[in-house]
Amino acid sequence: MPDRAQSSSVLPRCPVPLGPLNSSLGDANLLQWVSSGTFGDSLRLDRFKLSNGLTILTCEDHSSPVVSYHTWLRVGSRHERETKTGIAHLLEHLMFNETEKLPQGAYDQMLEEAGAETNASTWLDFTQYSVNAPKQALKLVVTLEAERLSSLVLREPQVVSEKDVVANERRYRVDDDVEGAMNELLWSMAFTRHAYRCPTIGWMKDILDLSPEDCEQFYKTYYAPNNATVVVVGDFRTASLLKLIAASYGPLKSSTMPVEDARPEPAQTSERRAELTKPTPTEKVTIGYHAPALGDFDYAPISVLAEVLCGGRASRLVQRLVHDLEIATDVRASVGPFHDPGLFEIGASARDKRSGEALLEQIDAELQRVCNEPVEDEELERALARLELGLISGLDTVDGKASTIGFYETILYEPSAAFARLNAMRRVNQSDIMRAARRYLRPETRTCVFVRCESPAAEELAQ
Amino acid sequence: MSPHFPQPLAIGKIPVLVESSKAIPLVHMSVATRRGAAADPPGGEGLTRLTARLMRRTAGGMPLTEIERHLDRLGISLGADISYSNVSMAAVVLKRSSEQCVSMLADALGKPGLSDEEFSRLKRETLAEIVDGQDNDRGLASRALRRSLFANHPYGRSVGGTLSTIKSLQPEQARSLYKTLVRRDDLLIGISGDIEESEALKLAERLVESVAPSTTGADDTQEPTPSEGRKLMFVNKPDRSQTQIYVGLQGSHPKDEDHLDLHVANTVFGGMFSSRLMQQVRVKRGWSYGAYSSLPLDRHRQAFTIWTFPKSEDAAACLKLELEMLDELVTKGVTEKELRSAKNMLTRSYAFLVDTAAKRLGLCMDEIMYDLPSGYYASYPKRISATKLEDVNAALKRRLNPANLVVAVVGTNDRVLEAVQQVMPDAQTEIIPFDTEDL
Numbered sequence: 001m002p003d004r005a006q007s008s009s010v011l012p013r014c015p016v017p018l019g020p021l022n023s024s025l026g027d028a029n030l031l032q033w034v035s036s037g038t039f040g041d042s043l044r045l046d047r048f049k050l051s052n053g054l055t056i057l058t059c060e061d062h063s064s065p066v067v068s069y070h071t072w073l074r075v076g077s078r079h080e081r082e083t084k085t086g087i088a089h090l091l092e093h094l095m096f097n098e099t100e101k102l103p104q105g106a107y108d109q110m111l112e113e114a115g116a117e118t119n120a121s122t123w124l125d126f127t128q129y130s131v132n133a134p135k136q137a138l139k140l141v142v143t144l145e146a147e148r149l150s151s152l153v154l155r156e157p158q159v160v161s162e163k164d165v166v167a168n169e170r171r172y173r174v175d176d177d178v179e180g181a182m183n184e185l186l187w188s189m190a191f192t193r194h195a196y197r198c199p200t201i202g203w204m205k206d207i208l209d210l211s212p213e214d215c216e217q218f219y220k221t222y223y224a225p226n227n228a229t230v231v232v233v234g235d236f237r238t239a240s241l242l243k244l245i246a247a248s249y250g251p252l253k254s255s256t257m258p259v260e261d262a263r264p265e266p267a268q269t270s271e272r273r274a275e276l277t278k279p280t281p282t283e284k285v286t287i288g289y290h291a292p293a294l295g296d297f298d299y300a301p302i303s304v305l306a307e308v309l310c311g312g313r314a315s316r317l318v319q320r321l322v323h324d325l326e327i328a329t330d331v332r333a334s335v336g337p338f339h340d341p342g343l344f345e346i347g348a349s350a351r352d353k354r355s356g357e358a359l360l361e362q363i364d365a366e367l368q369r370v371c372n373e374p375v376e377d378e379e380l381e382r383a384l385a386r387l388e389l390g391l392i393s394g395l396d397t398v399d400g401k402a403s404t405i406g407f408y409e410t411i412l413y414e415p416s417a418a419f420a421r422l423n424a425m426r427r428v429n430q431s432d433i434m435r436a437a438r439r440y441l442r443p444e445t446r447t448c449v450f451v452r453c454e455s456p457a458a459e460e461l462a463q
Numbered sequence: 464m465s466p467h468f469p470q471p472l473a474i475g476k477i478p479v480l481v482e483s484s485k486a487i488p489l490v491h492m493s494v495a496t497r498r499g500a501a502a503d504p505p506g507g508e509g510l511t512r513l514t515a516r517l518m519r520r521t522a523g524g525m526p527l528t529e530i531e532r533h534l535d536r537l538g539i540s541l542g543a544d545i546s547y548s549n550v551s552m553a554a555v556v557l558k559r560s561s562e563q564c565v566s567m568l569a570d571a572l573g574k575p576g577l578s579d580e581e582f583s584r585l586k587r588e589t590l591a592e593i594v595d596g597q598d599n600d601r602g603l604a605s606r607a608l609r610r611s612l613f614a615n616h617p618y619g620r621s622v623g624g625t626l627s628t629i630k631s632l633q634p635e636q637a638r639s640l641y642k643t644l645v646r647r648d649d650l651l652i653g654i655s656g657d658i659e660e661s662e663a664l665k666l667a668e669r670l671v672e673s674v675a676p677s678t679t680g681a682d683d684t685q686e687p688t689p690s691e692g693r694k695l696m697f698v699n700k701p702d703r704s705q706t707q708i709y710v711g712l713q714g715s716h717p718k719d720e721d722h723l724d725l726h727v728a729n730t731v732f733g734g735m736f737s738s739r740l741m742q743q744v745r746v747k748r749g750w751s752y753g754a755y756s757s758l759p760l761d762r763h764r765q766a767f768t769i770w771t772f773p774k775s776e777d778a779a780a781c782l783k784l785e786l787e788m789l790d791e792l793v794t795k796g797v798t799e800k801e802l803r804s805a806k807n808m809l810t811r812s813y814a815f816l817v818d819t820a821a822k823r824l825g826l827c828m829d830e831i832m833y834d835l836p837s838g839y840y841a842s843y844p845k846r847i848s849a850t851k852l853e854d855v856n857a858a859l860k861r862r863l864n865p866a867n868l869v870v871a872v873v874g875t876n877d878r879v880l881e882a883v884q885q886v887m888p889d890a891q892t893e894i895i896p897f898d899t900e901d902l
Contacts (some may be wrong), residue, residue: 041488063486064818096736104744108736108860113804116809118736134814164749172752172772238654281594281702281898314531322588323528329591351591373772380537389538389557395487419504 010338011036013045013297016239021246027051031246039405039416040395046243047415051399052254053226056245057405057415059233061398067234068398069141071129072147072406076220077200078124078340079260086166087201087210087218089122093162094215095129095361100151104158107144115142115270122200125339126410135235139244146163146248149228152219159212167208170201178278179347182286182449188274190288190343190447194265224255229409233402250433265341270446282329284349284355286452287363289440291344294337295412300424301436302344305384306333308375308433309366310346314382316366317346327360356450370437374430384426391422466817468841469655470665474671476648480626480827481663484820488558490656491821494572494670495832497553497649501684501762503541504510507632509624512587513551513582514637514644515543521581523570530567539564539569542865545622548682548762549832551645558657565666572645573673582634589629596623597898598871600700601772605694606902607666607895608871612711616687626900645677650764651831655824686763689713689867693890696871697880700897705769706778706874710785713865714758714767717835721858725767727850728859729758730805731797732788733769737804739788744771750781762833767863773876779882782870786886789865796856810844873897 014033022030032352034051039045039059049058077088096118097105111118114134131141162165174180184199191197208386230249232241268290291296309317310333321328327350336342408417501513501597519541520527534541538557539565543550551572556564583621596602613619624632652670654663690713700767715722733740733756744754751771769789773781797805817823817840825838872883876894885893895902 008874013854034795061486062483064814064817066814105737105742109804111737111809113811113812115808117812119814129517132815134811135809161746161749165745168705168750168772169752171774176600176705190506222687282591283598283792312531314528314535319528324585326587329588329595349595351594378532380530385538385557386535389489389540389555392487392489392557393540393555396821398488400819413640 004109011044013413015243020402023245023248025250031242031252037416041050041420045239045415048158049247050249051251053445055229057229057409058232058238058241059405060233060236060238061233061399063133065235066398067133067135067138067232067236069131069145070231070402071145072229072231072410073127073222074410075121076125077128077198078195080089084214085206085207087214088127089274090162090210091129091218092120092122093166093217094154094159095148095152098153099147101147104281109139113115116141123198124196126407130399133214138236142248142342144246149223150252154212154215154349159215161172163207165202170204174201178280178284178451180286180450181276185274185276186286186447186449189274191265193263194340196342208363211232221258225249225252225256227257229405229406230414231402234398268445270444275450275452279395279454280451281453282350282379282437283356283453285359285448286345286347287341287446287448289446290359291342291440293339293341298436301428301432302440304383304425304428305370305436306335308379311383311386317363320366321348321359321362322331327351328359360448371441387425389421391418464584466823468823470577472822473836474668477619477650477652477665477671477899479664480653480824480833481660482824483658483660485657487790488657490556490558490561491657491874492568493553493828494568495549495651496645497682498638498644499546499548499550500622503620506628507636508620508628510622510632510636510640511550513585513632514640515545517582517585518560518575519543520569520577521576522567523574523575534567539567540565541592542797547618547622560619561658561850564814565669569670569673577638577641579634582637586629586632590626593623593626600707602829603615603698603897604709604871604873607698608709608869611636611694611696612690612869617684617685625902646673647671649673650674651828653783653824653828654822681735681843682762684763687713690869691867693887694761694869695887695890695892698867698873698897699876699894700873701875703775703875705772705774706879707772708778708782709871710769710868711766712868714765716764717760717839721854721861723846724855724858727760727802727805728797728855729756731801732756732792735764735808743784743788744781748870750777761831761876768901775878778874778879782883782885793863793865796859804854806847806850809847813844
């Protein structure tokens with residue numbers, strides 16, 4: 001897809017002379033400046049592109065002698081095939097293993113000795129790698145990140161061992177976790193055709209069946225410079241950084257991305273319900289309504305609505321279920337930030353012996369109210385202040401900034417979209433909220449998962 | 464270049480730390496006291512936390528809902544953080560609302576309503592939260608470990624209390640505790656972020672004036688004594704495909720001369736991805752998603768712990784390996800190469816301990832709160848660099864005794880217990896139902 005730099009805040013000059021840089025690297029067209037803009041009130045964000053398609057977003061921030069180096073790939077669990085679920089996430093784990101130049105374990109050792117911290121995540125739409133390092137380690141980081149993007153070695157023992165690790169991660173996050181199990185069931189029922197129905201971590205059987213060849217094929221298909229964005233935030237000079245990146249990534253070959261076998265989700269026309277039984281002391285319920293994609297105009301009003309309903313103790317659902325009626329320990333709402341339409345989720349945990357149905361009845365009453373009556377100005381004001389605080393708090397570190405830039409670039413092709421989104425939310429009014437509530441919070445389009453309490457066998461516990 | 468640390472200022476005798484930074488339009492404020500949950504009365508664990516939360520929820524005598532609306536409207540996140548050694552009211556606020564934030568903090572510290580009605584509501588809510596906490600297997604394992612490792616010491620209690628202790632608490636106890644919990648001469652104030660020093664000092668003065676001018680007694684918490692022998696705390700929970708395993712020994716305190724030596728050894732053993740535990744448990748065998756050891760700070764000696772979470776079938780083998788590795792660590796020590804890697808990692812990653820104003824402020828507040836030597840964190844990289852192999856290995860032998868440890872396991876009895884007991888044949892075993900009122 002074409003780059004779409006923000007037009008509202010363009011700084012129309014390349015910040016560094018690229019001619020001499022390209023000449024020194026032997027290719028006059030190797031590195032191109034695409035656009036410049038701002039990130040927040042005080043930082044400059046520049047976009048460059050290598051001739052092999054790699055996008056580079058740079059944001060100098062000299063407030064501390066550290067850098068955050070992110071690699072974002074437009075591949076997530078949505079790109080997986082049936083029976084191969086979990087492969088995007090397994091590959092993310094395997095990316096910390098051997099490369100053609102580095103033996104097993106060397107990647108972590110070298111970076112940790114340099115004072116760097118590494119991490120990675122995979123979700124429905126993306127895979128992301130981060131290295132936060134002292135500025136002195138930037139050259140090492142660039143070299144190692146380019147190396148593993150192009151020269152990963154996948155051998156049987158490492159793949160077998162890593163599959164066990166991922167299976168254990170699944171037990172931790174899903175099988176033995178009440179909320180994780182609920183969430184997985186909710187999405188698998190709410191979506192019947194779209195790839196969002198499969199969990200990013202993968203079904204257990206699929207994880208255990210994945211082979212080194214599967215991983216190799218996935219890696220060769222999606223791990224290419226033209227499917228990646230490098231985001232660098234921190235204490236560096238753009239010219240020096242670009243020279244390092246061009247030298248390390250310039251020789252990498254681009255590849256042809258497969259056309260995604262996208263299957264839009266058909267409209268849901270009747271409510272779906274399911275139950276789980278777990279060794280938990282209280283009943284729970286989670287509800288998913290089909291919701292707009294992150295780039296949709298309605299994403300702003302539905303996000304503000306989530307905040308009006310569950311943002312803080314004074315919000316409507318928390319006030320009613322937790323404070324007034326005391327039937328829930330907590331209640332939360334969120335709308336998934338996805339490329340395609342996701343879910344508006346509401347979850348609650350019952351108090352004492354209350355049932356999930358009792359929670360749902362009260363939730364329904366409040367949802368009916370936002371469909372029938374305008375929310376108050378003061379509720380909007382509170383929701384916006386909370387959202388603003390949340391956004392700014394997330395930008396305290398270089399890693400927070402790089403994450404925000406990389407995420408919005410990968411999903412919306414707009415690295416500064418966090419601020420545009422906040423502005424869009426500031427424009428939301430009562431009519432927008434009511435329209436969004438009526439459009440999306442319809443019982444026939446929802447899926448409900450209830451968790452029942454499994455009574456532990458008294459005899460067993462007494463042993 | 465050395466990072467800038469705030470130098471303690473003072474209002475009267477009260478230390479005030481200010482760290483200005485224009486990086487983002489936020490201000491962090493924290494007011495801390497030197498009394499924490501370790502001072503909960505026996506049988507009344509959870510009282511300090513409940514009292515601090517009650518102050519937050521009855522600030523200025525206002526109804527809770529009104530307080531929440533006010534905070535949200537202004538873009539203020541205000542919380543009460545309670546640890547064993549201190550209580551702090553901490554706020555993160557949009558710069559434009561700094562003044563109002565101080566008013567709310569002052570109301571919470573100096574004029575809380577502490578009403579019977581809100582006490583009862585909070586008590587009911589706390590009980591419900593503890594019940595919900597039974598879903599958290601890691602939390603269950605951690606509490607079971609502490610209960611045995613620090614038996615008869617406040618560090619063995621739960622900061623949040625248990626079902627049985629919270630049920631016994633009365634509003635008068637909270638009002639009585641408040642009188643000794645927040646006293647003027649016992650405060651520590653920290654302000655960081657997008658605010659000038661002069662402005663921050665004015666705000667700090669308002670906070671000081673809001674609190675009654677008397678002092679509290681000194682922290683009379685005794686140093687914990689190491690547990691004797693080996694113990695197995697088995698928390699039985701049905702239907703677990705996985706276990707949560709904690710191994711705990713008594714750790715150390717920065718006042719111990721060999722604390723940094725032990726800190727470096729911990730880094731080699733389980734403090735980074737290339738550490739021994741992670742390599743042997745996760746990378747080589749795939750037994751657990753994570754394998755870590757830690758050596759946390761407090762005013763007194765805390766625990767040295769190892770945490771893994773293998774599937775039920777691997778639990779015994781994983782625990783056996785961990786105990787063998789611990790034995791080997793203590794008897795053979797770390798190698799020169801491992802020491803060099805750990806020192807490099809710790810000194811170079813120091814940049815991320817101090818990369819934001821809020822973090823720098825937090826470290827300086829810790830120095831005061833935990834009675835660390837002045838400049839403890841400023842000199843940290845230099846002191847890490849100076850650690851020597853023989854001292855590190857001597858510290859391991861001196862501080863960690865694998866003969867005296869506690870293992871806490873959350874799992875399903877008939878899938879795991881027998882195999883785990885075989886790994887620790889001499890250990891005293893205690894089996895605890897996961898939904899007991901006393902955990």
